[in-house]
Amino acid sequence: MDNEELLKILESTQEEENDRLKVGPEEYDPGETLAQLSDGVLIEYIANLSQDPRKDFTREEYFRDKEIKQREHDEATRQERGEIHPPIFAGCTIYINGYTKPGRLQLHEMFVSYGGNFLHYLSGKRKITHIVATNLPLKKRLEFRNYKVVRPEWITESIDQEKLLPWQNYALSWDQEQKNLQFKAASPPPSDTIDCKDPNFIQNFFENSRLHHLSNWKADLRSKFLNDTFTKPSPGDSLSIFHIDFDCFFATVAALSCNTCDIDRDPIVVCHGTKSSDIASCNYVARKYGIRNGMWVSRAKTLLPPDVELVCLPYNFEQIENKSKIFYEVLKDYEIKFDLILPISIDEAVCVIINNHSIEPIDCDQICRDVRSQIWEKTKGCTVSIGCSDFLVLSRLNLKLAKPNGYRVLTQDQLTKDEQFWDDFLAKFSIDDLPGVGYSIVSKLRADNPELDNLLQLKQYYHNSLPLLQKCVGKKTGNKIFSFLQGKDDQESSRMIYQPEEFFARKSLSIEINWGIRFDTVQEIDDFIDSCAVYLVRKLIDLNKKTSQITMKLMRRSAHAPIEPAKYLGMGECDALSHTSRLGIPTSEVGVIATELKCTFRLLACPPKELRGVGVQFNKLVEVSSSVGGQQDKLRLPFQKTLNFELFNNLPNDVKADFSKELKRRDIIITGGPSVRSSRPTTYQERFMEELPTQIRNEVKHDMRITEKIKKTKLSELREQTRKKKESIKNVRAHLLGRESLFEPIKFQKETRFKDICKIVLDWVDATLIDGPHEKDLELFETYLDRLSDANRVPLILRISKLISTRLNLKSNYHGEDSGFQEWERFLLTVIIPKLNKNKHTFQTVRKLDIDFDL
DNA sequence: CGAGGCGCCCAG
DNA sequence: CATCGCTGGGCGCCTCG
Incomplete structure (x- = not known):
């Protein structure tokens, strides 16, 4: 054209x-x-x-x-x-x-x-x-x-x-x-072309993500549990605890809907792909060769002898849900009523019977046999294993020995009465068979004693020295492991049985996507953030809750990691960036939340092309009922109900009458006195824009639009105000001057530090908006900027100047007249911006390589 | 010295 | 073709007042 x-x-x-x-x-x-x-x-x-x-x-x-x-x-x-x-x-x-x-x-x-x-x-x-x-x-x-x-x-x-x-x-x-x-x-939707830029990406990803399903199912089961009635045991009650778990559930279900494979003879795995695809579940034939859940398919293939072929089956989520439903129905309808049916996951439950001495003692073996055969029949071919005991940890260890396709009943008394018997029992387990003990804790224990292999050795090494164990793994974890080695549950573990309603209550809500994230521009990410917000808010509203604190977690490709990792569309090695926002007011408004998140994304300053994962958490949930009514309206008003006379007087005459009527109706007082406002923010903005190199003007505008939106929501103003109260100007100043080295040790190779510096500078700006920054501090800051400039890191200067400018913009209504504000404005316009302009040419090339906030 | 925030860890 | 690396809660350690 x-x-x-x-x-x-x-x-x-x-x-x-x-x-x-x-x-x-x-x-x-x-x-x-x-x-x-x-x-x-x-x-x-x-x-x-x-x-x-x-x-x-x-x-x-x-x-x-x-x-x-x-x-x-x-x-x-x-x-x-x-x-x-x-x-x-x-x-x-x-x-x-x-x-x-x-x-x-x-x-x-x-x-x-x-x-x-x-x-x-x-x-x-x-x-x-x-x-x-x-x-x-x-x-x-x-x-x-x-x-x-x-x-x-x-x-x-x-x-x-x-x-x-x-x-x-x-x-x-x-x-x-x-x-x-x-x-x-x-046009049927071309499902194979859905990438992260597609509005349906999240839905499509979740439909296929086993981990998402596991989490989602678990949440559903927990909420269902809370809606059902149950009998809670009291401490001291004698319990029979049945830990029931399907054997390689996903693999079994997949094999059942596949008529060309034999689950008893073929090594079967469930996965999406052929190489770097995770194995969600593998049958016991595959395990015999050393194949494990979570392993990549490519690795599993190397474990098989050349004449044996790995059978890769697709997920069948629908049937999994179906069989699980049957599973829970069998448990619920079992003739000897369980007092508690605690859902652990889609394929796993802990059932509790409170032994009442007035009736005949129950036959745990019989129950195990009944339940197992009923599930086998009703699911038409799925087996469960059951571990039964009177303590949770012992039920779990029994279950481990019962697998696959078996059951085992042994009480604490039977297990620990004879020390030799107990030791032999412990020797059968590796350390990470203990619940809550995984890779990292095992490493800590091995750091103390590299020889540790099974639970018996663990018990013998720490013998009776709880403090030694606690020193190694921490107080509570040490205590827990120590209890387990005595065949007892610690308090935290038994909370599930004794305070189930509290244990299963939801306290947070989050979404995390660390696969398939490949963006080019901030706009695409903004759209994605919108989708995340919509997804979460929908759930939030379903829960009848609001949130007052939001955390965003980004995964950014590590500097040395390859652009494309081994796993197709995987995240590869990443640095995690996170930021928490307090909203001041609980909200479930998608607009407010999305805007906050988009701002947070900018604050975290992850270049779009480096982004490999996005997570959003609502940390503090409150019931909607507790935050409706007059209270919220009061909170929404950071101002007193007065209006400056001059503001009112400035209005066009024809509308004055309307406002006058409305203000009177609301008891809003018009106060006299000279105006505290001027039109300067507009001037300031225009001047700032004027000074910027043209190619970045648009992106600053874009950022400012976001900031504008925030202003409209009011939340951020309120938040800033409450936050400001907490801030001590002295502290920040001492922080800067006291550690003159703040700007000194900048290692340009390690960018995570830049984030911290941004944070400090913004706090510094906030704290000095009224009285102005200290001259010495400004000098140091300028030196720092010069060094960035010398090191060809102009984009960083741009970022920091943008942060300062948006911050000033945000504050202009309240502090536009304060000398501190003016001092900052002067510094931005006369010191920082000229540095950017001076570097216009290098800037363009550097920018392509480093940040790419293009519009 | 307790409260709370951040980030790691674990499970399924 | 690939591939679908989620999500909630506890704990340890740190900082702040």
Whole structure:
């Protein structure tokens, strides 16, 4: 496309925009709008209007107004109906162009009730994620050519299926020919091309991830357990504990639906691939050759003799769920009622009978035989093994000996009465057969005594010296292992039996994806973060909970690790970066959470192409019921209910009356006195942008948009304020001056330190916004920047300047007039920015190699 | 010296 | 073709007041 054509398009769209603007304001009803705003939003709104120097109040303000109004209205509709739909469109904002079927109103209603945002006007095209249309004239086609233009079916079919379908499948074809072709092709979703940039990636990944299923099933079973009734034993009760576990569950299920293999003769594994694929489960024939769960297929193949072929079977998650359901039903319906059926996982449960002395003693052997045969029959071919005892750890050890396809009943008395018998028993187990003892703890124990191999040796080595063991592995772990070696459970282990409701209660919610993560741009990652937020919030709402603390964990390719690791699309060797945000207020709003996460991602400064994994955790969960009502509204207001007179006075005359009425109705007082605000933030921003090299202006703008969003949510302001209270200015200053070496030992090879420095600098900025930074500190800081510059690490300077600028931007409302703020602004503009400009040329090349925050 | 945060560890 | 390396909770160690 040549320049002239481009210009034409630009002009024409501008005209159209203007046309639209002329009609807009007639529908404006300020009274109605204002009444729908919360106090905090109202006050901020007035402040914004008053601050804006371009005071014609017909364009931007009108649309902003309209938008707020619309959103509040949508929210109200959503709540009035009391219908709770999954927020499948969360994070999406649409604009509907022209005639559609179903009609505009219907689509609007559908879209917002499923969590989407709707814009009546193309006020700022940037905010829109999708444009909905059935056909577009040529002019519009060009105008929208960089947007996701979809057919209305995208909305209706997504709602039908209750999930966000990939818009690509509903993209409006540019010409009729193509459209016809598409209909003929009947385009089934090409499932093999789903990568992490696809909106359905997470769903697709989870559908195939065994570990995700294991975690998910476990959570479901726990929640089911809590909804059931059970009899809780008291300490001192005599118990019979049955630890029941399927034998190589996944492999058995897979083999059952495969009629060409023999589970007793062929070495069978369950896996996705042929080389670097994890073995989820292997049968006992395979184990005979040394094959283990978790091993890669390629390795397993090397363990077999040349004439034996490994049988790789696919996962059959559906049948696994099915057999597990039968398993739990058998346990529940068993004729001698279990007092507790504690779910350990999809294929494993601990059943407890409280021995009541008034009735005949139970026959544990008989129960084991009954349960085993019933499960064998009802699952049509799955075997379970059972370990039974009167203590959890002993049941587990018995189970280990019972496997495969057997059972074993031995009480603590029987096991430990005779010391020789007990020693022989212990000698049968390796150290990591103890529950809670894995690779790392074994290594610690071996560091003390490399000879340690089995539990008997472990017992003999630490003999009666608990302190020695605790010194090696820690207090509680030492205590636990020591108890186990006596054939007893420690307190923590038995909590599952004695306080099951507390033990099984959910305390956190998280998502983690460390496979298939290969992004190029921040925008793609933003979309991905949105998907994560939507996924988690959906669960959060299901749980009827809100969260007040969010942790983001990123996996970043280690500097020396190859770009592509051995495992296809695997994460390879990574450094973990993490950051926790306190929200101040519990929330379940996907927008707030997603914005916070996107900010956090920027703070962690992981170059998009280096990203190999993303994790998000909601750490502090609170019941929704405890945070609704008036309390929340109060918390939402970081301001007192007063309004500065000058702010009010600055308003255009025609709207003053409306506000006046509304303020009176709400008892908001207008206070006198000179204004504390000016329009400087705008100036500051413009100046800053002006100074930046053009090629990075866009990305700064992008970041600022995110920051703007945060401002709107209010949460961050509140958070910053509460955080600030805790901060001691003195401490930070002492930190910088006291350790003059702070900027000294920067090892440029090791970038993790840069993150810390960013953190410190931001804290420093926060703490000195009022009184200003110490001259000496600034000097040191400048020296540090110079050294970065000398070492060709200009991107780092860019990053730090961006962090400072966004921080200042965020704070401008509160500290714009403070001398500290001004001092920082001066430093940014006169010291840091010139360094960036000076390095423009090197910067471009370095940037390609190092960070790639392109837009 | 207790509370709380961070990160490692473990299980299935 | 590959491949689907999750997720929740405990514990140890550190820092902060």
